[in-house]
Amino acid sequence: MHIGIIGRPSCGKTTVFRALTSAAAPAQTSRAGGKGDTRVVEVPDARLQTLADLYNPRKVTPAVVSFVDPVLTGQTGTHFAASLLTLMRDADALAHVVGVFGDDANPLRDFDDxxxxxxxxxxxxxxxxxxxxxxxxxxxxxxxxxxxxxxxRRCQEALETELPLRCLPFSEDEQKILRGFGLLSSKAQLVVLNLDEDRRPNAAGLAEEFSDKLADDDVQVIIVYGQIESEMAQLDPKEAELFQQDLGLQESGRDRFIRASYELLGLCSFFTVGEKEVRAWTIPHGAWAQQAAGVIHSDLARGFIRAEAIHYDDLVASGSMAKGREAGKLRIEGKTYPVQDGDVLTIRFNV
Ligand SMILES: Nc1nc2c(ncn2[C@@H]2O[C@H](COP(=O)(O)OP(=O)(O)OP(=O)(O)O)[C@@H](O)[C@H]2O)c(=O)[nH]1
Ligand SMILES: [Mg+2]
Structure with missing residues (x-):
């Protein structure tokens, strides 16, 4: 899952990106030709540790999402927008950062622009x-x-009336056709209001203003304090936690952002388990077993035979896969089984 960060010049995209991805996050080469900084972020999930306790694997691998920060310094106006949007064509979803700091902040106008x-x-x-x-x-x-x-034509009509494509209902086949075009307004979008710390008293009001404005649009709004949270991301975890408490924040911006992205973008996790590795994987809600197999490896999707599925809760309650099977909790599922958040899957395949 790649989440592209978009926003007006100097709205704080890089600052928010740093808040999300501590300095330790490994950089990846950009998929779009070197004009974006792509970093991988682990998705916090307590279930993974419980599974690790059950299996004692050599390796525990959390689900990850990656964020792409556009690096377009020096570009302005329509040139900026064109480069930015080209860079984001193959993102799975967008995080639209709106800067709300400084004396002349005008978030609603910036968002509309x-x-x-x-x-x-x-x-x-x-x-x-x-x-x-x-x-x-x-x-x-x-x-x-x-x-x-x-x-x-349907898309054209909608866009001409300023309706984003994500608001239109499309059939599975239609989605397939559209996917190839990388249309930006069809991507799920998270609106990230990047506030100055001084503006904390206004945060809830502003978020509400945006939510009201976007009530008919399929987007969600979250607040971050980019500047301080990016500083916090560079501290060691203990220090960061103290700092966070001082600020009266329940959760770090990073956790809040990732959780929000996950929920709002309709993502969920399934697990694979074994002595070698316990691992969480990310899929869109309602993805079929065969699609889930493809997230692990394209060969698993191509040669898919069946999936053996047990829900995390049942596996933990049973204590082992074998006991889960005895209790009738292990299911045999086909290609089109809609994978549930928390399913533990074993994919049987043949290539
Ligand atoms: N006070 C305050 N300043 C911020 C905040 N976020 C960003 N800034 C400042 O705004 C300026 C631009 O921030 P960047 O994160 O570089 O913005 P950007 O969107 O990445 O800019 P471009 O990539 O050049 O379009 C920097 O000087 C930041 O320090 C914030 O939450 N509060
Ligand atoms: Mg930047």
Whole structure:
């Protein structure tokens, strides 16, 4: 899962990114040609330790999400927006940072500005493709192309009325067609209000203002204090916790952000267990067993035979896989089984 950070120039994208990814997080090469800094973040999950206690594995691997910070220093205006949005085409979801610090902060306007850029960028992609499809249909009628044309027209209409594509209902087939275009407004979005510490008294009010404004849109709003939380991320965990208590924050910005991303982006975790490794994996809610297998390795999806599934709660209650099986808690599931958060899976495959 790649979450792309977007936002106006100097809104605090890099600051928020640093708050999320402590200095220790390994850098990855960007998937988009070196203009983004990609770092992997572990998803906090207490269940993983319980499973590790059960299996004593040589290795425990948490689920991870990666965040991409666009590095576009020096670019301004439409150039900035174009580079930013190109960079984020293959992100799975977006975190839209809005800066709320300094004397002339205008978060609602800033949000609208970038949002308009996003919708316009999508409209350009849709119109270009529509032109192509219409031209091809002039030469040869094809049901598939006709269907695509209808779908693109629906997208065009929505975008023209400033409706993000994530608000439209699409069938599975339609989603498949659209996925290839990397449309930004179809991606799940988290709005991250990056506040100055002085503005804490206004935080709840501002979050509400945004939530009201975005009530019809499928996005969620969280508050972070980028500046102090990025400083906190550089401290050792003990110090950071004290600092956090001083500030009266229940949870670090990092944990809050990751948890929020996970929930709001409709993600969940399944586990694989064994003596060698106990590991958590990330999938979208409702993903099929075969898709889950593909997250582990593409061979497992290709050669998928079946999944053996037991829920975390049942496995822990039974004490072992064998006892879970005796108790009838171990299920045999097929390709299209919708994996549940907390399922422990063994994939049987043949390639
Ligand atoms: N007071 C305050 N300043 C902040 C906060 N977040 C960012 N800043 C400052 O705003 C400036 C820009 O922050 P960056 O994190 O570099 O912003 P950015 O969005 O990554 O900027 P570009 O990548 O150049 O578009 C820096 O001087 C930060 O110190 C905040 O929460 N409070
Ligand atoms: Mg930056």
């Amino acid at each position: 970038l949002n308009s850029e996003v919708l316009l960028a999508d409209l350009a992609v849709v119109e270009k493709r529509l032109e192509r499809v219409t031209k091809d249909l002039g030469k040869m009628k094809q049901t598939e192309l006709q269907r695509e044309q209808q779908l693109l």
